[in-house]
Amino acid sequence: MRDYITFLWRVARLSFQGGWKFYAWMTLLTALALVGLNAYARQLVDGLSTTGMTNQVSWGAYIANFTFLVGVAAAAVMLVIPAYVYKKQSMHEVVIFGELMAIAVIIMCLLFVTVDLGHPERFHHMIPPFGMFNWPGSILSWDVIVLNGYLLLNMHICGYLLYKRYLGAPPTRAFYIPFVFVAIAWAISIHTVTAFLYVGLAGRAYWHNPIVAPRFLASAFAAGPALLILTFQIIRRVTRYWIGDEPIFMLRMIMTVAMLINVFLLGCEVFTEFYAPTAHSAAARYLYFGLHGHEGLIPWIWTAIALDFVGLGLLITPLTRRIAWLNVACATCFLGIWIEKGMGLIIPGFVPSPLGQVVEYLPTLNETLVCLGIWALGALLYSWMLHVAIPIMRGSLRARPGAPAAQPH
Amino acid sequence: MNPPTPGDGGSQTVEQAARPLTRRTFLKGSAASALGIAAMAAALKPLLALERENLSVDAFLQKHYQELTPQELRRILDRLESECEQSRGIRPDIRDIRPREDTEFAYALNIGRCIGCRKCAHACIRENNQSRESDDDINMSYIRVLEMEKGGIDLETSDHYYDADQVPRAGKFYMPVQCQQCREAPCTKVCPVKATWQEDDGLVVVDYNWCIGCRYCMAACPYDARRFNYSRPKLSPDQINPCQSYLSNRLRPKGVVEKCTFCLHRTREGKYPACLEVCPTGARIFGNIRDPGSEINYILKNKRVYVLKEDVGTRPRFYYFFDK
Numbered sequence: 001m002r003d004y005i006t007f008l009w010r011v012a013r014l015s016f017q018g019g020w021k022f023y024a025w026m027t028l029l030t031a032l033a034l035v036g037l038n039a040y041a042r043q044l045v046d047g048l049s050t051t052g053m054t055n056q057v058s059w060g061a062y063i064a065n066f067t068f069l070v071g072v073a074a075a076a077v078m079l080v081i082p083a084y085v086y087k088k089q090s091m092h093e094v095v096i097f098g099e100l101m102a103i104a105v106i107i108m109c110l111l112f113v114t115v116d117l118g119h120p121e122r123f124h125h126m127i128p129p130f131g132m133f134n135w136p137g138s139i140l141s142w143d144v145i146v147l148n149g150y151l152l153l154n155m156h157i158c159g160y161l162l163y164k165r166y167l168g169a170p171p172t173r174a175f176y177i178p179f180v181f182v183a184i185a186w187a188i189s190i191h192t193v194t195a196f197l198y199v200g201l202a203g204r205a206y207w208h209n210p211i212v213a214p215r216f217l218a219s220a221f222a223a224g225p226a227l228l229i230l231t232f233q234i235i236r237r238v239t240r241y242w243i244g245d246e247p248i249f250m251l252r253m254i255m256t257v258a259m260l261i262n263v264f265l266l267g268c269e270v271f272t273e274f275y276a277p278t279a280h281s282a283a284a285r286y287l288y289f290g291l292h293g294h295e296g297l298i299p300w301i302w303t304a305i306a307l308d309f310v311g312l313g314l315l316i317t318p319l320t321r322r323i324a325w326l327n328v329a330c331a332t333c334f335l336g337i338w339i340e341k342g343m344g345l346i347i348p349g350f351v352p353s354p355l356g357q358v359v360e361y362l363p364t365l366n367e368t369l370v371c372l373g374i375w376a377l378g379a380l381l382y383s384w385m386l387h388v389a390i391p392i393m394r395g396s397l398r399a400r401p402g403a404p405a406a407q408p409h
Numbered sequence: 410m411n412p413p414t415p416g417d418g419g420s421q422t423v424e425q426a427a428r429p430l431t432r433r434t435f436l437k438g439s440a441a442s443a444l445g446i447a448a449m450a451a452a453l454k455p456l457l458a459l460e461r462e463n464l465s466v467d468a469f470l471q472k473h474y475q476e477l478t479p480q481e482l483r484r485i486l487d488r489l490e491s492e493c494e495q496s497r498g499i500r501p502d503i504r505d506i507r508p509r510e511d512t513e514f515a516y517a518l519n520i521g522r523c524i525g526c527r528k529c530a531h532a533c534i535r536e537n538n539q540s541r542e543s544d545d546d547i548n549m550s551y552i553r554v555l556e557m558e559k560g561g562i563d564l565e566t567s568d569h570y571y572d573a574d575q576v577p578r579a580g581k582f583y584m585p586v587q588c589q590q591c592r593e594a595p596c597t598k599v600c601p602v603k604a605t606w607q608e609d610d611g612l613v614v615v616d617y618n619w620c621i622g623c624r625y626c627m628a629a630c631p632y633d634a635r636r637f638n639y640s641r642p643k644l645s646p647d648q649i650n651p652c653q654s655y656l657s658n659r660l661r662p663k664g665v666v667e668k669c670t671f672c673l674h675r676t677r678e679g680k681y682p683a684c685l686e687v688c689p690t691g692a693r694i695f696g697n698i699r700d701p702g703s704e705i706n707y708i709l710k711n712k713r714v715y716v717l718k719e720d721v722g723t724r725p726r727f728y729y730f731f732d733k
Contacts, residue, residue, distance in 0.1 A: 118622015118664025
């Protein structure tokens with residue numbers, strides 16, 4: 001126990017130690033997060049009328065970002081599976097960074113849902129025994145369970161392994177291996193359940209479609225690794241923690257396959273909607289070509305498709321064996337999928353409305369600032385976790401500095 | 410790139426690298442903390458404008474409607490009445506009206522008679538205290554009247570913003586849509602906190618003091634029947650209908666969902682819904698389908714009746730029929 005308190009104290013101290021670049025970066029993120037908090041405070045006072053949402057388009061940027069980020073969090077398994085199932089040693093050295101990212105991203109997800117609520121102070125209505133939790137009826141209640149469960153699993157796994165590493169003692173397998181395997185299945189479940197949020201609504205033809213869940217997973221397993229590849233390079237550039245090329249190229253392979261499946265499923269969807277169009281294709285028509293003169297989403301979706309195809313084109317050619325090109329592919333895939341899942345999936349579900357109205361949606365400035373604040377806070381959390389975890393992983397923060405560093409688990 | 414190898418010898422431990430606490434670092438740390446706290450306070454400053462009704466401890470601790478004892482409910486109704494008096498300048502009479510025995514309400518609308526005058530949509534908003542920018546703003550009305558092209562029932566051809574002074578227009582017909590009080594209601598199924606449910610007489614209601622405002626029910630509704638209070642409802646005292654009930658037309662706080670309840674504060678006491686009373690053509694038929702002698706029962710048995718979007722499996726209690 002005393003060891004653990006010392007550990008927490010050292011971690012807390014380490015959190016505020018760094019070079020000027022570290023301070024500048026963290027100050028910038030804190031400032032952006034506070035700008036977001038300020039915008040949210042305004043939203044709390046004036047209501048969600050500060051957003052671009054309406055009775056017709058009742059979910060917007062918040063839920064779009066939420067959906068996208070659940071996928072990014074789930075994608076941590078793309079490091080866990082090679083490391084623990086296929087026992088790739090090179091992946092073991094980076095797997096913790098994926099799990100830490102999952103923690104930061106799940107917290108972002110929970111924040112995005114919270115800012116979308118009209119009455120966040122009634123959040124306890126979901127928590128038995130104070131509340132009335134509509135489980136198993138409501139898929140949203142499932143989502144609350146799986147997201148929080150995934151957060152706890154990853155917090156346990158990361159916290160336990162880092163602490164053991166700090167102590168210089170080998171971790172006890174029984175204390176983390178079962179959780180790692182549960183977390184693999186759990187990661188798939190968080191994105192599946194999030195897809196079912198939409199798929200379960202028979203009144204929204206654009207969502208009531210079994211392909212949504214597989215497509216969510218495919219796009220997530222492209223976007224998540226894209227972010228990890230970029231993160232790994234930042235880590236190896238600004239810290240002394242060595243990450244070899246092997247994990248990066250393993251992720252490249254995973255990304256390529258996931259992106260191919262994603263684009264294939266997109267093709268399946270487009271074929272169904274446009275080869276034999278029915279009244280139910282109206283949302284897809286609005287998305288790709290506009291409906292009754294309303295064309296708000298056309299620039300978004302075609303940008304997303306262009307980015308996806310550029311990314312895929314780079315991934316399947318030898319060009320992306322060069323890191324610079326790989327980075328371009330990661331950036332385009334990440335951005336493309338973000339648009340595709342946000343403006344491309346959430347908004348067309350509401351347009352046209354169930355009574356045939358076409359009401360367009362565009363986020364307001366205030367809403368955008370709230371989103372920006374949550375992204376900044378997520379980056380802040382992840383930066384902080386890496387800042388603390390890397391010295392522990394390297395062995396420079398340990399209980400007994402004299403003793404030799406522990407081997408990777 | 411020439412990478413350092415793992416366990417690179419040049420590393421210091423954090424303890425070695427840590428600077429000792431000097432006067433200088435202490436002052437720097439204090440200045441940074443003060444700046445941080447000031448920035449936080451500045452970010453949260455808009456919260457000073459929060460209305461008092463949002464900060465009530467009683468409201469925060471209030472239980473779900475279905476778990477309230479009669480005494481608790483009485484206290485809540487009193488509180489709501491005085492809150493309304495303080496904030497709106499008019500004291501309403503808010504009652505709790507329960508379903509009647511052996512009653513299941515249903516509505517039927519004669520498409521052949523509706524002329525699209527939209528009097529029902531206006532009556533709805535006057536009766537149910539929805540927010541409005543002006544007297545003729547019916548954006549929050551529970552009834553949307555669709556002007557549609559003759560020759561089919563394609564909702565996509567509908568116009569919601571036609572000029573009601575010109576009706577009925579040639580080549581058009583009119584279809585009012587409101588909550589269908591579905592037997593298999595998707596909205597109640599998806600609510601994560603059971604803030605909306607179906608009562609014994611079939612009416613789907615919302616506990617505005619329990620709703621967390623996630624709007625999942627709005628996404629689930631195939632009839633666009635639900636409205637959200639994106640801001641505090643705008644009503645002047647003379648626009649407020651003071652005859653209110655807890656589950657229907659009492660004033661809503663901002664941030665909750667509301668919907669048509671077939672005017673349960675009227676219909677559970679034997680009156681007709683406001684939309685029916687105002688209809689100039691008699692297109693609307695309302696009643697208890699468990700009463701064999703009711704007009705609604707006659708219509709359902711004898712007319713060519715259909716329901717909207719039968720394919721989504723909601724089994725509405727709102728019917729449309731064609732007749733002279």
